[in-house]
Amino acid sequence: MALPMRSLFTDPDRYLQSFRLFLANSTEHQCMQEFMERQLPSVIGSIGNGKSAINILSVGGGAGEIDLLILSKIQARYPGVTINNHVIEPSADQIFKYKEHVAATSNLENVKFTWHEETAYEYESRMSAEKKTKKWDFIHMIQTRKQRLGEVSPKAISTEERGVGRRG
Numbered sequence: 001m002a003l004p005m006r007s008l009f010t011d012p013d014r015y016l017q018s019f020r021l022f023l024a025n026s027t028e029h030q031c032m033q034e035f036m037e038r039q040l041p042s043v044i045g046s047i048g049n050g051k052s053a054i055n056i057l058s059v060g061g062g063a064g065e066i067d068l069l070i071l072s073k074i075q076a077r078y079p080g081v082t083i084n085n086h087v088i089e090p091s092a093d094q095i096f097k098y099k100e101h102v103a104a105t106s107n108l109e110n111v112k113f114t115w116h117e118e119t120a121y122e123y124e125s126r127m128s129a130e131k132k133t134k135k136w137d138f139i140h141m142i143q144t145r146k147q148r149l150g151e152v153s154p155k156a157i158s159t160e161e162r163g164v165g166r167r168g
């Protein structure tokens with residue numbers, strides 16, 4: 001008798017293991033880098049005009065490799081502008097790795113990082129319960145599990161996003 005398939009959605013470690021395997025055997029990150037070069041500049045072209053601070057929400061930021069690429073593009077477009085980069089990421093291990101990447105990256109003086117160790121749904125629920133609203137200039141969720149993303153919508157998190165990079 002065939003064994004029932006284990007769902008990746010209930011096993012975060014296995015999910016990340018599978019994602020790493022997928023990255024190693026696909027052109028995912030190369031495609032993402034191409035997107036950064038070709039499409040992102042026009043997406044971020046209007047998010048920070050005249051602002052003293054840019055608020056970014058990364059949903060499922062993982063270990064931060066792609067987030068740091070995005071931040072470098074935003075820094076280049078808006079030199080010297082303060083960037084408040086909030087990251088929703090349920091995996092403590094991924095947040096730890098993200099912090100390591102930040103520590104190993106130079107030129108991040110104008111970026112303030114805030115990590116929220118929870119799912120998008122938990123974040124959204126907490127914000128609602130605390131009656132907090134925050135406006136975002138840019139929200140992205142890249143390769144974050146779809147089933148769970150029914151839980152999050154830019155509208156539901158009370159946002160005013162100008163550009164959303166969404167794939168996967």
Ligand SMILES: C[S@@+](CC[C@H](N)C(=O)[O-])C[C@H]1O[C@@H](n2cnc3c(N)ncnc32)[C@H](O)[C@@H]1O
Nearest residue numbers: 019060061062066091094119120142143144148
């Ligand atoms: C495949 S990784 C992608 C990481 C990064 N965005 C990238 O493109 O390299 C997806 C990340 O989303 C996180 N994640 C999964 N379900 C989530 C949810 N419901 N809310 C927020 N993040 C979630 C996972 O822990 C994981 O770190």
